Amino acid sequence: MWSRVIRFFKKDSPSRNDLEVWKGEILEELEGIKKVLRRQTLFLEALKKEVLAQVGEKVLQDAEPIRQLAESFFYFDSFLREGPGLPSGQNEAAEMVWKKLELLLSSLGLELIRRTGEPFDPRLHQTVERAEGENGNMVVTKIIQPGYLYHGQVIRPARVIIGELPTKEKQEL
């Protein structure tokens, strides 16, 4: 096509017929390029979808040992906090480990659902038990199994026990 374009512009006083022929050839070729580009775009779109899906699957697969480690630490930490709870130094140490673990998980797009005291959200929490009380202001009082999110999507909700948010009076008592 380029040779035709060059001829089109360089040839001294081309005949009207020449111009018409070259124009037709160039337009035809451009049509071909458009077709190829369109197909290439489709190919690239398909490739992008495929690659993204594969990368997502691979990341989740590769992150599995880290997720399992975080879950194991969750259960160990929960055990340590049973009864009177942790002395302040140990509590601080555990929180530091959690911060590091959560940073690592978030670098992989993962987030653990593990916190108590948060309002019950049926998207994130699956209730296993509900403590006696009215229906209003239900909060997570215990996590039985942590859940997790991958780029904001719930892969597994946390299994929880919920109860009422303690009133100010109850807290003061």
Next chain:
Amino acid sequence: MSEILCGIDLGTTNSSIAYLEGGKPIALPLEEGSALVPSVVSLDELSGQIVIGRQAKNRMGAFPEHTIRSVKRLMGKETRIPLGPKEFSPEELSSFILQYLSRRAGEMLGQEIKKTVITVPAFFNDAQRRATIRAGELAGLEVVRIINEPTSASLVYDYASLQEEGKSRYLMVYDLGGGTFDVSILEIKGEIKEVLASCGDTVLGGDDFDERLSNYLLRHLKEKTGHDFSTSPRAFQVRLKDIAEKTKIDLSDAPYARVQEVAVISVNGQPVNLDLEVSRREYEEVIADLVEKTILKVEEALKEANLSSSDIGKVILVGGATRTPLVQRRLAEVFDRPIHHSIDPDLCVALGAAVQSGLIAGEPLGHILLDVTAHSLGVKTIDTIDRETGDADHFSTIIPRNTKVPVRKAEVYYTLTDDQKGVEVEVYQGESASCRENTRVGQFYFSLKPAAAHSPVTVEFTYDKEGVVHVTIDQKGAENRQEVTLDVRKKRVLQREGEVEGPEVLNYILEKSRRLIQEEKLPQDLRQELDRLSRDYERALRGQSEARDVDDLEDRLLEMMEEAEERLGAD
């Protein structure tokens, strides 16, 4: 834009919706990437809203008096079900599920869903079927047809690109879900499939397998600590059941599963941990009687239909629990042929309903293109000796033919002698029990660490969509493993552990053309021409040609690839 017809599997535990795209049924992942929507309805009294699916299931423990599941069991009954202060009929509650499925599907597809096919169990009576149609109407849908679940499952297999197993006009659908079991025998009369016999057990399913495994773990904990935890708090029971379910899933693909769970419970202020290996054999021992119950029902259905197992042309597996290897093996023994599934057993009823909707709409349905293994894959073992050469010749299947890919499967083998130096791992594909009659894909040597005879060696195959098999061989208990990658289509070893990967792919067009060349159904002349053009194009791309030639070749190659895809689609 043409109207979209959907197929809905309105299940007892889960429901799903599928539609046809280019003659292929696709289940829609409505909830956080999952196509399975729990059949649970909950009333949020504060907002006055009806909540469906996963969120409703998650509310169940918090608001049990506002939530209902398994409403399907009540279909056709003149009853009112209270959800908090309100009352609903079973069809009204089912209509909420149908409305949710069609609305979410419409949002995903960018088009309102107005017509649908809905599936019902084969044993549903007229009142139950009419209640299902009424539920559809209440949801604002035109129910173009109600079809039996086993018929629906068989439809998707009819259109799948699988080889027919015999010419028998009878087929059996074995449906083992989470909580129920159904077996149906169908007779094919032209386009019509008639249910000849149907029986089952309404309280038997995969959940029972989990419970048996939970009890096994409880016994292990009792042996370890001397304490009986069977009446321990609910939180512990819930966690143990989850561990059991995960172990069950692992054992569907591998002969052993490692259970390592921290602080499952505490005794005298000390954490009790679970750290054990469960073998598939141990698992199968604890569920054997449950599987036998289903086999008795299979025999009952055959008797009711006045047929014998040899009369059945095809056995179709439906329901997640059919992934259990023991189920497939026992059925294989009864029907004297390999039994397995290539379509997701959780979704095939909905996919079949989508196929039915396509048939009603008169859509051109070609073969459903499935990513399945074209041949069985396995290794050579010494169980049989070639009479001519005296060499080992037995083909031990690890991944059966027509298994949906990607897939991961493992089998365990045992060494022959004390301190055996190593094993020659020879990977074959084919259907014969003799390796000589199959095709060798590749082989490699695996050195063993000193161990007694009959030591276990696990061989695991991971087969991806590109036809690449990653073989992992593991000498159990010896910290000795090796990974090798094989290209099944090209029949060669691609990469051993630690090696650098092979030739790079120049661009997506070439990669795609190479994939097309590997398609077995591609006509020979087209394959040769495509191969020649691809090579010319690759040479041109590598810089030995002028840009114009590259353009020409690319154009011709794209045209030919399009033709190849059309031919494959038409076939």
